[in-house]
Every structure is written in C-alpha cells, then in structure tokens.
Amino acid sequence: MRHTRDAMASPNRTARSAVVTGRLLGIAFLVCFLTGVYSHLLQEPLGWMRFPTRPVQLYQFTQGLHITAGIAIIPLLLAKLNVVMPALVQTPPVRSVLHLLERASIAVFVASALVQVVTGLLNTYQWYPWPFPFKQVHNALAYVLIGSLLIHIGTKLQIITRYWRKRDSFDAQGRFVADATVGSELPDPNDPAGQEARPGSASPSGGFVGRLHRWIDGTPAPGPVAPATDTVPVTRTAASADGRRQRVARRGFIAGVTAATAGVVALTVGQSSAVGEPFNVFGPRKRHLGQNGLPVNRTARAAGVLATATAADWALTVAGPSVSRTFSRAELIALGQTEARLPIACVEGWSQMATWKGVRMRDLLAAVQVDPDVHVRVTSLERHGGYRIMEMGPEYTADPTTLIALELNGEKLDLEHGFPARIIAPGRPGVLQTKWIERIEVIA
Amino acid sequence: MSAVVVDNRVRAARIVLVVLGVLVLAFGAWVLVTTVRPNRIGGLATWLLGAVVLHDAILSPFVLAVGMGLRRAGRALRTWVLVVVQAAVVLGSVLALVVLPEIAAKAHGTKNDTVLPFDYTTRLLVVEGVLVAVVVIALVVGAVTARRRSDQPLVAGTTSP
Numbered sequence: 220m221r222h223t224r225d226a227m228a229s230p231n232r233t234a235r236s237a238v239v240t241g242r243l244l245g246i247a248f249l250v251c252f253l254t255g256v257y258s259h260l261l262q263e264p265l266g267w268m269r270f271p272t273r274p275v276q277l278y279q280f281t282q283g284l285h286i287t288a289g290i291a292i293i294p295l296l297l298a299k300l301n302v303v304m305p306a307l308v309q310t311p312p313v314r315s316v317l318h319l320l321e322r323a324s325i326a327v328f329v330a331s332a333l334v335q336v337v338t339g340l341l342n343t344y345q346w347y348p349w350p351f352p353f354k355q356v357h358n359a360l361a362y363v364l365i366g367s368l369l370i371h372i373g374t375k376l377q378i379i380t381r382y383w384r385k386r387d388s389f390d391a392q393g394r395f396v397a398d399a400t401v402g403s404e405l406p407d408p409n410d411p412a413g414q415e416a417r418p419g420s421a422s423p424s425g426g427f428v429g430r431l432h433r434w435i436d437g438t439p440a441p442g443p444v445a446p447a448t449d450t451v452p453v454t455r456t457a458a459s460a461d462g463r464r465q466r467v468a469r470r471g472f473i474a475g476v477t478a479a480t481a482g483v484v485a486l487t488v489g490q491s492s493a494v495g496e497p498f499n500v501f502g503p504r505k506r507h508l509g510q511n512g513l514p515v516n517r518t519a520r521a522a523g524v525l526a527t528a529t530a531a532d533w534a535l536t537v538a539g540p541s542v543s544r545t546f547s548r549a550e551l552i553a554l555g556q557t558e559a560r561l562p563i564a565c566v567e568g569w570s571q572m573a574t575w576k577g578v579r580m581r582d583l584l585a586a587v588q589v590d591p592d593v594h595v596r597v598t599s600l601e602r603h604g605g606y607r608i609m610e611m612g613p614e615y616t617a618d619p620t621t622l623i624a625l626e627l628n629g630e631k632l633d634l635e636h637g638f639p640a641r642i643i644a645p646g647r648p649g650v651l652q653t654k655w656i657e658r659i660e661v662i663a
Numbered sequence: 664m665s666a667v668v669v670d671n672r673v674r675a676a677r678i679v680l681v682v683l684g685v686l687v688l689a690f691g692a693w694v695l696v697t698t699v700r701p702n703r704i705g706g707l708a709t710w711l712l713g714a715v716v717l718h719d720a721i722l723s724p725f726v727l728a729v730g731m732g733l734r735r736a737g738r739a740l741r742t743w744v745l746v747v748v749q750a751a752v753v754l755g756s757v758l759a760l761v762v763l764p765e766i767a768a769k770a771h772g773t774k775n776d777t778v779l780p781f782d783y784t785t786r787l788l789v790v791e792g793v794l795v796a797v798v799v800i801a802l803v804v805g806a807v808t809a810r811r812r813s814d815q816p817l818v819a820g821t822t823s824p
Contacts (some may be wrong), residue, residue, distance in 0.1 A: 293760065293761060294753070297757070301723070301726060324684075324688075333714035334711055341764055344764065344768035344779060349707075349710055359692075360695070361691070362688065363691035363695070365687055366687030366689070366690070369683050370681050371684075376676055377667065467745070471746045474749060476753065479754045482754045482757070482758065483761055505777070516778075521774060
C-alpha cells in the first residue's frame, strides 16, 4: 500500500494540483447542475412557476451549455481523480470515525459523478444500456452529487484556502511547498517516500520506490555526503533543477488536460452551436440533416401515428370552458398564419434554429372565446410515451410566437416533424414542442 | 504528521458547507426513492459501485503505468516536444473514451437516420491518425533540432501524466 502510494508521488499529484483541477471541475458541475435543474423544472414545473420566453434561444443556450459542460467534465474529472490517486491508497486507510465518514462521502461523490457523466454521455447517443430509468436517476443523482461536493469542499476547505493562490504554493525555485498543517493526504513530490516524517526508515530514496523513481527520472543514487564546503551550492543547483523538473511536469499536465478538454468540446459542440458546426466531427447530430432540413427525435412510426396523422378526417379539437370547436387543416390555414423564427432545442443537447409558419395559439384561443392568458393541455395522437400530454402556462399561450405550426422551413410540415400540426413555443425543451396534436383544452 | 491547524473562519464555513451538503444529499436520496421503483435502485447501486471499481481498479493503475512509462521515455525529450506528445496522448485517449461508446451505440442501432449520422469509426481513426502524425513530427523535429544544437542541454527530468 505504502509503496504504491509513494510510487504515485508526482509534481502533479499535490494539493495545489487538486485545487486547480477541482476549481474547474466544481464550476463545470455547478453549471451542469443549474442548467439541469432549469431543464427539469421546465418539464415538471411547480404550480406557481412561470418561465421567461425571451430570449427565444434561452433554453437552446442553457441546454447546449449543460451538454457542453458535461462533456468538458470527462477530461476534468479524470484529471482530478488522477491528481488525488495517492489519497485512495493512504495509510492507515481510516484514521477516525470522522475520517471514515469523509472518505464515504468522497466515494458517494466519485460514484455519482462517474455515473452521471457516463449515463449523460450515452443519453446524447440515445443509448440506454442500464437497468434504471435515465431521467429520474439523472435528476436525483444531481442532488446527491452536488450535496457530496459541498461536503467535500467543506472538509477540504483548509487545504483549498492554503493552496488557492499560485504564489503561496511554490517556492522561488518553482518547487511545491508542502504544508503538513493543512492535512493534505497527497505525498510531497520533494520527498516522495515521506522519510522526514518517518524517522528510522531506510536511507533517503532507498528501497523499491527509490529505485523506481531513479529508473523513471534517471537521477543518480544518493552517494556519500559531499565535503562541507560544497554543500550549499550543490543543494541550490539541485533545488533549481528540481524546480525546473516540477514546472515542466505541471506545464505538461496542464497542456494535456487543456488539449483534451478543448478538443473533445470543439469536436462535438457543432451539434448545438453554429460556431462549432464546421468542426462537428463526433457530434451525435448533424444540423440541417433530416426532413424539412431538421433532425428528428421521435419518428411517426415510433409514436404509432402513421395512420392517424395521415387520416383524411383529422381535425384539431379546441375545447374552451363554454365553446368547443374542431378545425381541419384547411380551416386552421384559413385562420391566418404567422411566421416565427424559433429553435428546436432537445434535452439531449442538439439544437437548431428553424422558420415556422402556423396559427398563433392566442388567435386559436380567441376563436373559442378564451383570453390568451390561460393554462392549456395539449394532447398528441401518440399512443404512448411520457410526453403524449403536455401542459402550457399563460406565458407561452399569450406569446405572439407560440404557434400551432403547419409549415417548417418553407415546406409543408413533414410527418416526422408532427404533420398535420404541432406546437412550437419559445424557450421550451423539444419534448414539450408536441407533435401530431389532436386536442387543445383550456384547463384554467 | 503535524497536527492540522484549522482557522476559525474556515471552521465556520466548513460547518455551513457540510450541513448544507448533507441536506442537499438527503434531498437527492429522497428524490431517488420517491421517483425510482425499488427494484430499479438495485441496478443503480450496481452501476454506482461498478463505476468506482472500474475507475479505481482498472483505469487508474493503467494510467499510472502509462504515465510512468511516458515519464521515463520522455526524460530525454526537449520540453516543448514532451508537452506536445503528452497533450496528444491525453487528447487521443479522451476522444477514444468518448467516441468508442458512440460507435457501440451506432452498432446497437439508432431510432432514425438523423441520430448518430456519421461514420464514427472512420472519423476516430482519422483523428487518432492525425494525432499520431503530430507526435511523430514533434519527435523528429525535436531530434533534428537537438542534434543541430547539440551544445544546448536537454531537459533533465521530465514529467508525469
């Protein structure tokens, strides 16, 4: 155990490296948490909640950020876990009840972080090879993760404040300054085997670990003590060489993590950002690919609406408290169409701006003598699925860009995009832009 | 080990953070048990445990060994060559980690043609090929310039991942 831990000693496995990677990772987790909670509340609002409809690209932005930050977490999390690797095999493994609880909270944190990242990534590929429901677990684990992160920051706060600033972390030669009073569990790279703390151990840099480090770094085995007159200059040169070695190591590490984070983000972000589109090498979606020049999530076949959505007698029922009317597609067109530029932004991260044409929701509500500021329930022809029924608050129903869309990107709405009619509203996730609608009902 | 000295302000902030953290964590656990059926929570527990075991017992030792190998192999390299090689190796590994499941997902079958539309295998091979080329060029250029300026010292010690 101790040998393994000593062998892990590195200029990149210090409390300072843990603080630097931890800060970035903490920010990324917080961004994912906040954007994730926003997305969840949009889909399952508490009764009193109202949401902004401007800018119309708000959800496209927050959810694109959620997925992008989530992808950036992959290299950052691996980097952080690599930095703190020696703490995993610390001796003794448990020092006290409090220490046991702290290590347990870290286990919860690491487990939930890994599962969140892996299942979130695979969700963007629409692949669910696990025995639990994705949406509910992703939501619950987000709180578990943030809770255990707060505990982790709390327990490590003394170390975090000690090594927050660069100038407090390194000496003039660029060597890491180990401070035993803050309780870091990572070995000192200047003294990997920690001999100073272990009087009576074998000669410095001796034993297996010493040989291993000499093999790796090509430093000579400790020889006889030099004559007293030479000691000071020799030590200074050794310190400066060691400082240089540590600086190079840190630079290499930062370069690796930066390249991995920037690379993995740049090559996938094109699925949700116009800027990244030319570099969309590995994105799970390609913008403008699909019917009406737009990707498809749920097909008409998967929804079981091939017959009902193409039936000649299709009609949309609009039920107000006093008046109820049905509209054929031709009658909807006759109500007068409005054009709106609104994005489709999927919870899985891809998004694209599109031009929609259709009847304003508030015009349709006026046709059944209802004021636009109402809650409505929209039902799809879909036979099953969690989004067959969708509810919409007054901020959307009254919005002049909320449409019962009949055309998309200058063409008749394709069957895959919700023909004969679908909902499009500003700032909502794609799953709430209900396709193949058959009924709109005023509920309050 | 010296005694750990905790600043008073740190102690107060620590208590706030830990209490808040425990509350948020408990809320997450409550959301979990109220929204996920009990028979599914067993499957989740396996995944949570499996993730830690997979990382700590397989990925970490592998990364540690590769890192030591790189550190030894890289000790005769110039700094910039080493940094380029290291960045390429890390980027290549992370891209493989992200794209290999994508290839598996595509092989598993997609719900329609607009999901996973690219040939990810070819694209991954091309990108990894480019990274290998970058590494080779860096090594060659590094070796050539080192020979030309052989009076300049090489980097003595190097780096870890």
